[in-house]
Amino acid sequence: MADSSSSSSDSASYILWNELEKENKEFFEPYMKSKNNKEDRMSQEETTRMIEKMISKSDSSKDGEED
Secondary structure (H helix, E strand, O other), rough: OOOOHHHHHHHHHHHHHHHHHHHHHHHHHHHHHHOOOOOOOOHHHHEEEEEEHHHHHHHHHHHHHHH
C-alpha cells in the first residue's frame, strides 16, 4: 500500500521543480542540456584520474621547489 504522504511529497517536489524551471530558465536550460548529453561529460573514473594526475604534478613541482 502506497504512503499518501510520500505521494504528496512527490507531487509537491514536481510542482516546485517546474516552478523553479520557469523562474530560472538561464540556469535550467544549460542544466537540462548537460543532463541530456551525459556522453559529453567525463566519467567518474576519468575525473578521478585527472584529479590524481593534477595532484601528482602539484606534488612534483613542490618537491622541486624545496631543493
